[in-house]
Amino acid sequence: MTGSGLADPRPEDGAAAATDCPPTHANSERAVPRSGDPAIVPALVAEHGLAPGEWEKILEIMGREPTFAELGVFSAMWSEHCGYKHSRPLIGAFPKEGPAVVQGPGENAGVIDAGDGWGIAFKIESHNHPSAVEPYQGAATGSGGILRDVFTMGARPIAILDSLHFGSLDSPQSKYLFDGVVRGVGDYGNCVGVPTVGGETVFDPAYEKNPIVNVMCIGVLPLDRLVLGEAGGVGNPVMAVGARTGRDGIHGATFASEELDEEGAGSRPRVQVGDPFSEKLLLEASLELAERKLLAGIQDMGAAGLTSSGVEMAARSGTGIDIDVARLPVREEGMTPYEMLLSESQERMLLVAKPGCQGAVEEVLGRWDLQAATIGSVTDDGMFRVRESGQVRVEIPVAPLVDGCPTYVREAIEGRDAVEAREANLAPYGSFAPGSGAEGALRALLDAPSIASRRWVYEQYDTTVRTNTLAGPGSDAAVLRLPVGRRALAAATDGNGRYCYLDPERGGRAAVAEAARNVACCGARPLAVTNCLNFGSPLRPDVYYQLARAVKGIGDACRALRTPVTGGNVSLYNESGGKTIYPTPVIGMVGVLDDLDRRVPSAFRAEGDEIWVAGVSRDEIGGSEYLAACHGRVAGRPPAVDLEAAAALVDLLVAAAGDGLLRSAHDCSEGGLAMALVEAAIGAAGGAAGFAADLDSAPADTGISPAALWYGESHSRAVLTCPPGGGSRLREVAGGFGVPVARVGTVGAAGESCRISGSGHVIGPDARELARIFEQAIPRRMRDEPGAWDRTSRSEEADIS
């Protein structure tokens, strides 16, 4: 079997394969370069993204010049994507401990305890660069990767959420990227059969050429089936499972750690192609392997493929790994060890079977028509050793490969542009133009794609498969039932690049606070966080400043809200043509609700219900959607995040929901108080409902400007409704948590007007008309009037029998 150079996709039987495994103990043979390998010259090292200092470190670790394949391994493992060399010193400060945490950062996904022996596994990941180059496949393979991260833990994926940021929808390129990414996220999840139940879609010219595509996956598992990404048990067989390895995606991890070139087109071969059908088979087979407890460890061959999965698994268990790439099932002939080690072909996994379980593993995989090839075994010498038909090509100690990557603390200097934007004089925007100013702003905001209905997006996603979805898109957080009694989970993704640009620490805090608020509005207790840090090049002092401050803000907020970080992903170098995206940390928050019947919807429920506002409105319009949509400005100081107030509001929302006091609760964020009211009205179950509300009654700072009262985005606020007469109890409970609340109005009937007064302005537009603006904003820009795409061709009676 060995020596042919062509891998046998499946050994005939376990016994034969076992005798054929490389020896458990290292012999002293040295790694030998392959004939035809390029010479290791400084230019080649630089091409691999390794700085001179890093090269010296490599020489020190190796005590010799590495082979070409070894250089490739270092390049991948020490890329920003795998090595976190700029972010590691910063994210070390995140809180990681908490009573609910079962598995913290460092694994394929974090896991929290959902009670009664069940766990929730979840993680978020970016696929920004691939999506910029090839939006459909970039987004699809992003979904595929994060799904694998969750089901390799032994958890069944039950939900996907996304966080998408694009340029302006007036730009053809942004439309192209938006359309492709939505199709990619949708098609992949739809085919695998995991509902995409929530997320966010944001538009701003800052993301024109470099969109943000973050996908979060949530799974559930009985905790006794938890499987880790470890290569435990010396002598255990190491198996490659799933798709064959091809030349696609070679150096994807390094690609993700560079700036995009002008057109990005030259990078297209580095984007992989997804096959959700194979993924579905892998998913079912992996869960069966976990259920039958056949595995010592398993990991997705994601970024940096075989290299990172093998190295990381060995590192976690303090073992070594000895594999022969000649046994790896390949798609094309003549692949070199370098290529096989760095390929990012999709839908592949590396697993380590428990002793004596190899046959059973192969049988399960065979049942699902999946290939399994035993390519090596676990060793005790702490080396990552790769052979080609027996000949050693790579021999690197695992520990320094994972931990020895130099980390960098860069100079952090706030960019002058950000300072200037923040210090801008916003006084002229604090009041509305006489006449219809207040209503005009409302209409402009409803028509802003970042606020408008995302129906165009989420109707392309299967939101209800697996019959767990209690609240899907359109709700503040997605709510899904758990297989534990009456429990449900709630999840939301949030990130605001504008806030972060103007004040990264506030922006970091805001992302956590808003995500927690969204989860709590549904009645769930926020428990833990996964995060995706999307930033520009950390080599730039202004970007490094953003990164450092935003990470501090996230850490502080997570501590205050008692939601530890269980994992995440860092995506740097999000730049194109010298233009950096807004710093955009995205928070994925997960919470649990003990009684799903106590969940609280976001929209108004019934005519006559009392409308209350919780939390104080302050004189803050900086960084608001109002400034961007109505005045074309991204300026001012973004709203402050008082973490005590944020925690108090979360506590109030959870308590009030638990006591059954609330008919609805809606987070107050982009578009402010007026928009929160209108959104709750538009979404009313019986069709867009009217209401009457007096904003002057809401808790607010004295001297607040009209624009801030209506459309300012002060944090720690929510629009609540309770049944007639229920308000006094709400006031009492809120008082206990120190949250100021006030009644502002009453819910009306479907189709009535939305009467809002405040700061001397009174408006009363028709609810259905506002709903129309809200619903049409994105379809009309995508040249798909709502319903019109159905009528592009009349139904025909085609001549098909």
Add this chain to the structure above:
Amino acid sequence: MKAGIVRFPGSNCDADVYRAVVEGVGQRATYLWHKSRDLRGVDVVVLPGGFSYGDYLRPGAIARFSPIMREVTAFARAGGLTLGICNGFQVLCEARLLPGALVRNRGLRFRCHPAWLRVENAGTPFTTAYSKGQLLKVPIAHGDGRFVAKSSVLDALESEGRVAFRYADAGGEAPDAANPNGSARNIAGILNREGNILGMMPHPERHSLAVLGNTDGLGVFQSLLSATLPGDGGNLSATLSGDGGKLSAALPGDGGNRPGPLAVEMPGSPAAGRSGPPGAEREDAAWIP
């Protein structure tokens, strides 16, 4: 009633149908593995939604050739109650058990949302729990759901009462605007001539559990239960009466002498710890809801 749910590679609504049968109507369900040739004595076969074989070539085109489909075809041709939902409908058309074809939605996009369905024939073994003209809110989720057929076939479907459901609006009309995918004559579900095979694109199993807030789809499974109760077998081969007449054997609605929920160990309970012998076909369920 014992329902057999076929699991093709890529089926992904199998567990949802399982729960509709087991939790929704308290009946037994078993999975039928695509490589198997054994229908395990089931009373009803369900081809669930999903992307069998990745929908490669055409949705349903490969699944049609899987070993289990020989048995399903024989079962269905012998009058066995057979329900194809979404991808299952596509498989039934590819297998020529139902006429016509499902092609790409006219908007060329996947669409998922609750759709209004009008019950066109309440006299079929799949619809006796409904009344003719009743409006149901049932989710759709498909990219290839546009039903097409020759005019003569469509005319026959209409005149023989073989249109089971039609896409409608909230007022019960069936205008083009209420047609989510461009299906001919707003058709959402059809029967074979003998009335024992139903294919439908919408997902009744997704609206079958009270906990999810809507049980409009449960009637399909209740109807199947009624049709499989002892003494009703003879009606299965009854020809459908022209315009939605009820099958004579329609049982009294809920509260008849239906068996109570069985004490079925729920899949996914950690206590279950069930793992069949190696290679055994897993009869119970995908292990988690």
